[in-house]
Amino acid sequence: MTPPKTTMTDVAAAAGVSPMTVSNTYKYPERVQEQTRARVLECAAELGYVPNIAAGNLAAGESRVIGGTIPSMRNSSFYKYVLGMQNCANAHGYKLVLMLADTIEQERSAIEALIGLRVAGLVLVGTEHAPEAMTLLKRSGIPVVESWTPAGAMDLGVGFDTAAATRTLVRLLLKDERRQRIALIVHEGTGSRRFLERVPAFRAELAAAGRKDDLVHFAQETDGFGAGRRALDALLQREPELDAVICPTDIVAAGILFECSRRGLAVPDQLAVAGWGDYELAQEVTPQLTTVHPNASEMGAAAIDLLIRRGQGTIPAGYSIDTGFEILERASTRERAHRSP
Amino acid sequence: MTPPKTTMTDVAAAAGVSPMTVSNTYKYPERVQEQTRARVLECAAELGYVPNIAAGNLAAGESRVIGGTIPSMRNSSFYKYVLGMQNCANAHGYKLVLMLADTIEQERSAIEALIGLRVAGLVLVGTEHAPEAMTLLKRSGIPVVESWTPAGAMDLGVGFDTAAATRTLVRLLLKDERRQRIALIVHEGTGSRRFLERVPAFRAELAAAGRKDDLVHFAQETDGFGAGRRALDALLQREPELDAVICPTDIVAAGILFECSRRGLAVPDQLAVAGWGDYELAQEVTPQLTTVHPNASEMGAAAIDLLIRRGQGTIPAGYSIDTGFEILERASTRERAHRSP
DNA sequence: AAGTTGAATTGTAGCGCTACAATATGTGGG
């Protein structure tokens, strides 16, 4: 019932050295003579010893564990982002532990737990956090990187300019000057305001081109494909002449594509559809989706990198990295063929 | 630079009580008088104090953190599974920390890190683990639940009978007795053999019906939708009379659907397609996909529940829970309409 | 031969917390 816990002292006894030598074997191998180290490791393996990281952190007053919260695992951008974080962390001898945080409240609880674990740093998504969490974060002095956000981080940040990406998408759609009624769909919900900064960018760009900028639709984040269907429904009701739509994610865009095919609406001839996120899906649907590629993996790596360098004191406060984006223009927004006049 | 770390002693001093009273306030609130507790919590909040879980675990020799490894975040079943775990853990006052483990080697490294953190228990996916990891797991005495697997767990297990699900799918396809050439696609790869147990079930059921059972295709797990395209290609080359196909995931099935639409192959009339996992996508594609619903959320909850109850000593070794599955029959495998004779 | 050096190893103390036993503080009975 009670598992026989193997400690450093046990290993030391078995190897005939002092506990400190065992400690050094793991933490500063170069301080221990080759053959001593080999013997220690052998004994450790034989006893099934795994160093108690928590105790080590406590004694050393530092940690090589980085915590991350993720708001959703449902899209492939986040997957690449987490992979990027993990690879970078491992390459530097850090471990990444994740906690799921779908809502601000869950995030608060996760942040508290990770601070409790005394992680070396924290990577959060976005800049909206529970006020209590912000306070704790500041008090604890743990370095924090906020990701998927171009600016406005409390300290360190990585991300790309979503407003710029939105403007670029609008301009791309306006290349076909016959498109008069362009809509923007954004998510709203308990979780995140991070879509909302696209709205003013959208409006500004349309206004600059002398178009009406009233078609902004708010969709539930939890709805997935269904949100696309519902959004299209609502938008067509408001504006039967709808020309083009910019979606908050490729999932929503795909939902719209599916709905268009049900209704017999031709994409892109009758309706141009732009996605967001460059999910794998975007290349598989017909027509292929124009989308925003977020460099998720680079973003993840940059976040961890910032954290580690901040720990070394080589990064000033308030530093931010823009990991850029790329607009992938595909069939779903191609200009309509000009018919002979 | 050096963040002023607030400790229990600081809070105790501020509240004018002993450190033990602060400790009790958090761990055994009922032992502390109402007003004392209130004062302690107030001081803690003011100082931004968060208990050091790691130190607490060390002193108490126990932990309320559960570790989990996840092989992929790309599908919605895993999302629901993780949610199920997290909800159950939180409901019992436990925290769930996750590590990404796409390969056996990454899993080994994650297991080691989580043991190092001295988590209360571990939830792994599948039954294949690095031998070193298995040894450590046994030696450490940490309770382990293996999930997504019906049987063969080293100790505790949760999952459903994938062989039974496969047989049910085959029988469903055989209801249309004109279907002669049914194929099975499974994933193979560095990551997992967990798809392979479907093969003998597939063969046995077909053999029992007097059909040929040779059409088994192995696809790369990393390929996503593309795997569907490639698999269909390969299968049609081997057997132009292909009637039906059972896919390892809904993603692969959707890939096949997309490819069918490109080729002008009618689903289900010319080719029946069955998916696996009941992803959101399955209901959105046309035709809607027949699929296996894995009760992912229940599985996650059951895993954590087992772990906690094992910690309390109320679960015998070798205990397994079958969380069942459901076959969702949808348009992609409907019987072909009988033409009048 | 005594002194100097450097590498390898080892005590000591303490990280922040909790189990446990010990003490203080009240309450009512005899």
Added chain:
DNA sequence: CCCACATATTGTAGCGCTACAATTCAACTT
């Protein structure tokens, strides 16, 4: 008024580990 008795609070010791200073010991100098 003293004793039992429960309730509230507090020392003490130690969890497993590491920083740091102290020690050992062989290999060179001079």
